[in-house]
Amino acid sequence: MANDQERIASLEARTNGHDKAIEDMATDIKDIKDNLLKRPSWAVSIIISLLIAICTGLTVFVATAIK
Numbered sequence: 610m611a612n613d614q615e616r617i618a619s620l621e622a623r624t625n626g627h628d629k630a631i632e633d634m635a636t637d638i639k640d641i642k643d644n645l646l647k648r649p650s651w652a653v654s655i656i657i658s659l660l661i662a663i664c665t666g667l668t669v670f671v672a673t674a675i676k
Contacts, residue, residue, distance in 0.1 A: 649657075
């Protein structure tokens with residue numbers, strides 16, 4: 610009887626440990642999702658697009674201007 614109670618207590622302790630680990634993982638996953646969902650504002654997106662267009666135009670200009 611004592612052996613069964615020790616086994617039950619051991620299983621309960623393991624279950625509590627697993628529950629804690631699952632809660633920690635859920636919190637970590639939520640933090641990762643929050644970090645991944647952060648996006649730049651529209652102004653930053655437009656500025657980056659303009660800079661890429663300017664760089665592309667200058668690259669084409671320099672490449673075609675060489676004779």
